[in-house]
Amino acid sequence: MSSAIGVLGEYRALIEAGRLEADPAQTRAAERLDALWRRLRGYDPYPSKVVSHNGWLGRLLNRKRVDEAPDDYPSGLYLVGEVGHGKSMLMDLFFEQAEVKRKRRIHFHQFMQEVHARLHRVHRADMDVDPMEVIAASIAAEAALLCFDEFQVLDIGDGQILARLFEGLFSRAVVVVATSNTPPDDLLRGGTGCDLLRPFIDLLKRHLDVLVLEAARDYRRDRLRGIATWYAPANDDARKALDAIFANLAGGAIPRTEILRVFGRNLEVPIAANGVARFDFATLCARALGSGDFLAIATHFPTVLIDGIPKLLPSNFDQVRRFITLVDALYEHRVKLYASAAAPPSALYLAGEGTKLFERTLSRLEEMQSEAYATLAHLP
Ligand SMILES: Nc1ncnc2c1ncn2[C@@H]1O[C@H](COP(=O)(O)OP(=O)(O)O)[C@@H](O)[C@H]1O
Ligand SMILES: [Mg+2]
CATH class of the missing domain: 3.40.50 (Rossmann fold)
Incomplete structure (x- = not known):
């Protein structure tokens, strides 16, 4: 991992190599991602030994909430812009470079399906605990850095699951980076129950810096x-x-x-x-x-x-x-x-x-x- 040259370094190297065209807006986004990359070198809020042997779930569940996230818990990033402007490309650069042991990159649609499947399993197991807490704890155990491609909220049902889940992730110091075509304030806009999404949108905005990518054009x-x-x-x-x-x-x-x-x-x-x-x-x-x-x-x-x-x-x-x-x-x-x-x-x-x-x-x-x-x- 020590060979990583950072997001900006890698972005510039790809331009030098003729693989990408220089784009000022992308460069600015790469700078922001680079700053986060630096902060996250070796990021491991809850070292893996805590989560790898028996009892980790109990420990994660018992962990106190927001106030226990470490003081240096960095904000994540919400990269928003039109299609083809290089959001996924930049996030993938960041993800590859990230020197974080437990990291995961997933398409948001797939993640949502996985969350539904997990919810189903936890409900069936009929444990005497809050299912969303169990899921948040296990996801946080697997990844201290989560990168989501194409973040979106399809309906208020998903929105309410996400609100609880993300609260659980943020309280466990998970750093989230996401790409989306929709600014947080417009998530579910006009959809049924969109006003109920407000607390989740506010939560996202508290933990993620919103970065608007206005690249020169649709490269795709x-x-x-x-x-x-x-x-x-x-x-x-x-x-x-x-x-x-x-x-x-x-x-x-x-x-x-x-x-x-x-x-x-x-x-x-x-x-x-x-x-x-x-x-x-x-x-x-x-x-x-x-x-x-x-x-x-x-x-x-x-x-x-x-x-x-x-x-x-x-x-x-x-x-x-x-x-x-x-x-x-x-x-x-x-x-x-x-x-x-x-x-x-x-x-x-x-x-x-x-x-x-x-x-x-x-x-x-x-x-x-x-x-x-x-x-x-x-x-x-
Ligand atoms: N500066 C650039 N020069 C050349 N190709 C680029 C540039 N930025 C992005 N691309 C390419 O354009 C395509 C679309 O980029 P992508 O990151 O998928 O866009 P988005 O996720 O914003 O829809 C990808 O194949 C990507 O590699
Ligand atoms: Mg994309």
């Missing part, structure tokens, strides 16, 4: 430069191309269903990961969705993939109108669109009501395929 998207955005016809090859684009942009994140709030309703996004959403044409344009829904999608996701846009017919003008509204929303928010379709944009809608209106859609779709558009920042 850069890797797709020169890749086609419109695939016609919508055959198997097109589907595979969109699969690859999704996997590339998701960057290892696990695809799942996301729920957006639209005027107090839920809008289900069936496949989403790391700022990318994927829909069938029919899901978007053959159902009663409107501009509010499309606006929610366009502001929430920097990238949208649409499978199977058919040739549009005047007899189905509802679909045409929705598609026009959808493209307007995506375009106005600089969303990057990848699609498979029966035809190139210019041959999608040839005759009938609204062909004049469709000219603007066509021109927007064409612009959205350009290199220049690809470099524009998403407007959330």
Whole structure:
């Protein structure tokens, strides 16, 4: 471990080696992470012998709370920013460099599943102790440094579990570093019971410094430069191309269903990961969705993939109108669109009501395929 050169040193070395581009905002974040790296050299608040033999659980459970965390207990970091700005890359650099014996890095979604599984086990064991305390104690025994990728709170049920769990972790001097697309104050914003999350948000802000990363651009998207955005016809090859684009942009994140709030309703996004959403044409344009829904999608996701846009017919003008509204929303928010379709944009809608209106859609779709558009920042 003594060969570690720190976060800033490693970040600079990667730039020297041509593996990364220099980015002033990332450099500032690397400096903050470097300061924490320094403070954590050899960090071991409760030495491993305490936790490795019988009785460790009892000892951890009996340990007094917050007031017993060591005086030099350092704040963690909450790294927030848009997708592709290098949050995970920086946190991983930090994690690799960290000279902490007990350390753990995990995708937050996976961590949450693990917590639910542990809760289930503890409940079944029917011990005469507070289950959240048992779980916090065992997690703290395994790691004095916890790094979470893509921290988020899906619903208030999880929020309440997390509140108790994190209180238990912080009282055991566990240092938390997290990446997220959502600032703490916006966690669960607009969701059911979001006001109940306030104490947890305050707890997070007490123990984690919030660091906003505004890198020069979306570096992940850069890797797709020169890749086609419109695939016609919508055959198997097109589907595979969109699969690859999704996997590339998701960057290892696990695809799942996301729920957006639209005027107090839920809008289900069936496949989403790391700022990318994927829909069938029919899901978007053959159902009663409107501009509010499309606006929610366009502001929430920097990238949208649409499978199977058919040739549009005047007899189905509802679909045409929705598609026009959808493209307007995506375009106005600089969303990057990848699609498979029966035809190139210019041959999608040839005759009938609204062909004049469709000219603007066509021109927007064409612009959205350009290199220049690809470099524009998403407007959330
Ligand atoms: N300064 C940079 N120069 C070149 N590539 C970068 C830079 N910063 C990040 N990347 C790359 O861009 C991609 C996205 O970075 P990542 O850390 O996953 O973003 P985030 O977690 O913010 O979504 C990764 O492949 C990463 O290695
Ligand atoms: Mg990431």
